Amino acid sequence: MEIMKNKKAIIGIIIFIVLIIAIILFKNLSDNDGNIKFKNLTNVYVATGGGKEDFLADKDVQEILKKKYNLNVTFDTWSNGKTITMPLIRESVGLGDQYIASRISEGDTYTIQSEGVSKYDALFTSDQRFYDYYKLSPNKEKGESDRYTVLDGGLTLNTPIVIYSWKEVVDVLIKEGIVTEKDGVYYISDMNKLISYILEGKKWSDIGLSNLYGTINIASTDPVSSSPGATYYGLLLSILSGGQVTDENINTNLPKLKEFYIKSGYMNNTPADLFERYLKTGMGGEPMIVDYEKSMIDFANSSPDAFNQVKDDIRILYPTPTIWNSHCFTVFTDNGAKLYEALNDKEIGQIAWERYGFRTGVTGGTYDVSGIGLGVPQTITSTVTSLKMDTYNKLIDYLKNN
Numbered sequence: 001m002e003i004m005k006n007k008k009a010i011i012g013i014i015i016f017i018v019l020i021i022a023i024i025l026f027k028n029l030s031d032n033d034g035n036i037k038f039k040n041l042t043n044v045y046v047a048t049g050g051g052k053e054d055f056l057a058d059k060d061v062q063e064i065l066k067k068k069y070n071l072n073v074t075f076d077t078w079s080n081g082k083t084i085t086m087p088l089i090r091e092s093v094g095l096g097d098q099y100i101a102s103r104i105s106e107g108d109t110y111t112i113q114s115e116g117v118s119k120y121d122a123l124f125t126s127d128q129r130f131y132d133y134y135k136l137s138p139n140k141e142k143g144e145s146d147r148y149t150v151l152d153g154g155l156t157l158n159t160p161i162v163i164y165s166w167k168e169v170v171d172v173l174i175k176e177g178i179v180t181e182k183d184g185v186y187y188i189s190d191m192n193k194l195i196s197y198i199l200e201g202k203k204w205s206d207i208g209l210s211n212l213y214g215t216i217n218i219a220s221t222d223p224v225s226s227s228p229g230a231t232y233y234g235l236l237l238s239i240l241s242g243g244q245v246t247d248e249n250i251n252t253n254l255p256k257l258k259e260f261y262i263k264s265g266y267m268n269n270t271p272a273d274l275f276e277r278y279l280k281t282g283m284g285g286e287p288m289i290v291d292y293e294k295s296m297i298d299f300a301n302s303s304p305d306a307f308n309q310v311k312d313d314i315r316i317l318y319p320t321p322t323i324w325n326s327h328c329f330t331v332f333t334d335n336g337a338k339l340y341e342a343l344n345d346k347e348i349g350q351i352a353w354e355r356y357g358f359r360t361g362v363t364g365g366t367y368d369v370s371g372i373g374l375g376v377p378q379t380i381t382s383t384v385t386s387l388k389m390d391t392y393n394k395l396i397d398y399l400k401n402n
């Protein structure tokens with residue numbers, strides 16, 4: 001009996017020691033939030049356009065980057081326009097060396113070649129036109145900053161422009177021959193007719209929606225100050241131009257877009273505000289809005305109860321053609337190249353789609369869309385090419401100044 005007691009005591013002591021060692025190891029190998037620490041990681045710094053913050057901050061995405069690719073990535077928020085006009089260094093946005101950051105805020109001039117500045121390994125824009133434009137030499141006459149040498153890059157995250165509406169509105173648009181339903185997906189098969197209704201000032205009551213007040217309209221963010229709005233107006237310009245914008249037809253169609261812009265009335269500056277307004281005010285407040293496909297998928301995943309309350313009444317309309325909002329990755333260094341490769345990881349791509357609604361890859365990826373519970377096409381086939389920066393600038397300047 002005495003031997004048995006001694007054995008139990010010894011076993012108890014051993015278990016206690018093992019637990020103490022486990023606790024010590026856990027504390028040494030994890031941070032204050034309980035996340036496992038990874039040693040000897042490669043630091044990568046990325047200047048990042050908006051619209052993908054939640055995806056890039058996703059804990060599983062971060063863990064894959066650390067565990068599979070040994071990368072510790074810092075994504076600094078930049079507006080797309082400032083990546084052209086400001087030196088692409090961390091100090092330009094108040095990060096990195098605080099002495100240099102303070103000197104910049106007081107008007108001192110620094111460039112990417114200046115000594116002591118914190119450089120970036122990559123640029124992750126949220127609009128293809130800025131990716132294409134960054135690869136050109138800076139226009140010094142317009143005050144553009146020096147640029148890094150681009151080693152590689154391309155389309156990484158995609159989401160198409162869509163129009164969100166409501167069942168009752170879409171049923172009438174189908175009768176008008178504007179919308180077509182195929183395999184549970186709703187397409188705006190006659191965008192020109194819808195545009196003409198808006199330009200003509202047709203009222204909702206003119207097409208049988210007597211419970212809706214005012215003229216037919218599609219709410220969007222302001223193209224003058226918002227990248228999503230500019231992308232949408234670029235799509236409208238392409239449609240009015242028959243899919244090919246030229247020097248001749250752009251001058252013919254810009255006045256039409258200006259009239260369209262004026263008739264649109266008040267505009268939100270951010271797509272998040274517009275989407276929230278759409279959900280909260282319903283058909284009476286926002287019969288139709290322009291946004292990205294990813295917004296609804298993100299909403300369905302982040303707020304399933306709220307989504308279930310409205311999903312039977314919501315309709316997603318795919319313009320024919322539509323246009324991609326493409327988040328493009330630009331590589332400056334070898335470390336940036338490692339991250340570019342990592343972002344093409346299939347597991348990361350699946351998270352991007354299932355949780356945040358981003359299609360990945362040049363063709364928009366192929367995923368099982370049946371679980372979403374809304375009419376979402378498996379693939380996006382009818383699209384127009386994104387306009388070049390000069391065309392967008394001409395469009396925006398005309399809307400703003402004429």
